[in-house]
Amino acid sequence: MADHVNLEHATGMAHQFENLDQQQDADMLGIWLFLVTEIMFFGGVFASYAIYRWFYLPAFEGGSHILDIRLGATNTIVLLGSSLTMALSVRSAQTGNRRATVMFLILTMILGGAFLGIKGVEYHQKFVEHIVPSLDWAPEGKVLAELAPGGLQHAELYFIFYFAMTGLHALHMIIGMGLLLWLVLRARKGAFTPHYFAPVEVVGLYWHFVDIVWIFLFPLLYLIGGRY
Amino acid sequence: MSTALLEPRVQAPRNYLNAEYGWKSWLFTLDHKRIALLYMVSITVFFLIGASFAALMRIQLLSPQGELVQPETYNKLFTLHGIVMIFFFLIPSIPAVLGNFLVPLMVGARDLAFPKLNLLSWYIYVVGGLFTLFAAIAGGVDTGWTFYTPYSSTYSNTQVTAVAVGVFITGFSSILTGLNFIVTIHKMRAPGLTWFRMPLFLWAMYATSLIMILGTPVLAITIFLLAIEHLFHVGIFSPALGGDPLLFQHLFWFYSHPAVYIMILPSMGVVSEIIACFSRKRIFGYRVVAFSSVAIAVLGFLVWGHHMFVTGQSVYAGLVFSLLSFLVAIPSAIKVFNWTSTLYKGSISYDAPMLYALGFIGLFTMGGLTGLFLASLATDVHLNGTYFIVAHFHYIMVGGAVMGYLGGMHFWWPKISGRLYPNGWAAFAAVIIFIGFNLTFFPQFVLGYLGMPRRYAFYPAEFQVLNVMSTAGASVLGVGYLIPLIYFIWSMRYGPVAPKNPWGATGLEWQTASPPTTENFAEIPVVTQEAYAYSEAEQEVNLG
């Protein structure tokens, strides 16, 4: 029993596995399966959004026009950048470069934070414009003119989906930030070696997935209004 | 076999039960076997809660006017009965208790792939359960376990959000369990244990886990959207606010139909193990049974629309879902024929696990065949929303899944506890349960065709005789369930010590001590035989 514990501390291998390779394999399969569950989770709300967009096209296009496409595009680039830094962090761990691993993880966190900040600005804007469903729904002026033709009720439905989908995405980002912080703390203590860096890879995959969800969200919510 | 009482601390060898003592060693354990026991206690508690609600319902239905409780209370009773039994008993039962205990043993590993996630899944389950219990105490929920909108989102003023949160949270317990099993079965099989040498219980756990990870997230997002609608009075599923109530039904049933296969596939796996052991024969058509499990899991995702035949959806959609619903019955039928054929020229013994397994085959056959009435569009129009549906799913869930769970508990109890239970009482209880079950639920088929709708707190007098019969049967069934509870607890202190392999069964789990040590195997075994090697294994298997 004690042997197992020492082995675990030394190599990062848990006692139920026979060798590090098996553990690595298991970790990878585990995270991929988890990502499949996330696809099903987001898939449900994406499908519902698609159905309502088909029913209420004018209202949803109106809602889409209100969103700030520059902020959305900026966020897209920010997230893509963060996926790059994340991948570089995994590579650094794989090559045993502790300082680079930590640096890239921190960069990823900064970019993730930037994304959340911009998202916060966008959410604030919705309150300013009074287009937050149920909590502050009283569109006026230009916003009202944009939303009224499609029907205000269905426009509210659009914004419910806007907040639900981006909100769930942001929640996943926040959890990701927590995971990144955990990795930074472990990496600084030298926990990762070229033989054992599975946690970095696992969080990396999670982060890439959250990025991909945004890659779908951005066109579906911001671009599909077609205003060019 | 010695029946003398043993003092556990003096003579019992070190095993997972006595390796450590104290509440911390249980609540912070990473040992899959201890986690299985944590689940066992929790699901038993929830089963008793759910059964109490059922008892009150059946008493209410003794009289047509229904004078026991107010209709509003009755509506809360059937809602909570459904929610507790489905999400907190049936779905976890075999996977979280028997699966957690046996999957590592059967693959020849020391634990599951992710022991910490395993413990986390139990905590998640408990938290979800607490939310639901809170909802039950703080006023209850009266939407039906199906939560149809707009009633649940806009009209009901009961604890919808609390229960939604509870079910949402518990779903993650299911997902983590399934994830753990899939990775363990893929990556941790002992040397020599190829896919087609695995016991069929593992195939069943694998197929179940596929459904758990693919289906449960859809329930999660559906419940999430429902909770938003209820809390913020927005219109996702409520037409008065712009939404579509049928969208809710599609999303809900997309998970909840596969969920019924989560509830039955594990029992089928248990039955395969028991039939093989107590006929001393390899399961007839092993590969066919294995593939059928996976086929059921896959096809099960394609039939959800059969819950919506009378919603006014397109006739063509109805035809497609009807055809697929008929097709999903075929693999189950194939399994029943294969199990029955296993008995042919076997060497059959009548121990309690076998009685449960045989009872399962009979009752599952009946329940499954009554599904034909419901897959058939023209008859489903008449039967939907009536007691026929209630009878159909109870035949499968109780006559099938619960009997399978009890059979499995009786089969592996010596391994889990290191003790034997009195076989006479066990056989008696099995028979009582079988009889009580049929008395309870068979009359409900007749009630359904006569037209008595379900979820009625009171009913026209002409339905009373059959309702009284059903309640009488339920009291017999209740007694039947209490008996194993008593002797299992009794056996933990007073039961004869169990040998390694009391039933003479094949399978890696029977090669460990009863109960096993914490690490399961001193050395990882190497598998050289096919599963169910009963006829060749004359030397290896200890007949006890």
Added chain:
Amino acid sequence: MTFLALFLFQSLPLQPEQASTIAQSVDHLYYFITLVTLFFTCLIFFLIFYFMIKYRRRSPGERPKAIEGSLPLEIMWTAIPTLIVAIIFIWSGRLYFQNSVAPPGSMEIVVTGKQWMWKVEHPEGQREINELHVPLGRPVKLTMTSEDVIHDFYVPAFRVKKDVLPGRYTSLWFEPTKTGTFHLFCAQYCGAFHAGMIGSVVVMEPRAYERWLAGGVHGESPEAAGERVFKESGCSTCHLADGSGPGPSLNGLYGHSVKLSSGQTITADDAYIHESIVLPAAKIVEHYQPIMPSFQGQLTEEQILNLIAYVRSLGSVTGKQ
């Protein structure tokens, strides 16, 4: 098990009366599936008992020979169930398909479900609560909607059932073959008094029905009621008959194609008219401005159904008045 039940309780009815044209054919299909169920149940029970006894363990050391399986058997017990379910599917599907379309010339009755009662309106204006009087021997088509949650209109004796949904219309039809009073149940849980949302369908001889119609309290016909609401709610202000007003003329609209400002073309059916009243902004007719106010909350479902009847009476593609 079924035999036992049948034998012991012969005085107990096992099915409701057959009181509609389709009831017997549904029952025949039911009997067939019951036979299939009985056959396989008995077969499996018999085989299990027989094998259990014939192959019971006779000595502790018994080691039966292994039998892997049998491909011919697997094929047989896959093919035969598949064939049987195919038969049931085709039989049932055809019956369902046939029953899904109301015969032409059906008497059209409007039903509104609300917690916890059924409101019925006859074409002659007769209104009922929790009761539906119909004449023998004539098909009846119900157009139904809910004012609140999902309900379900179920008449076991006719073997018909259909959900009743808020915000849309569903329909079912039946032709009674017997006079009498038959249960009407709500079969979709709808809240506290779901069990109390029951009533009766009363089938009368045609003459008796006429007398009932004539003798009762006369309401307006749905078309007349609709015309009154049309004027009282101000619809006539914009929807001038000659189309010169701010809103399109409704003459000849019903059943016609309508071109929308979004480019889509849709058919002016009941659902479209309902939507145009409660959510006019959703679909704007080409060349018109989105200025119609919503009447949601101001008109009941009944009033909207009456308006639809009125619009229909203004002429449709089929020329029905």
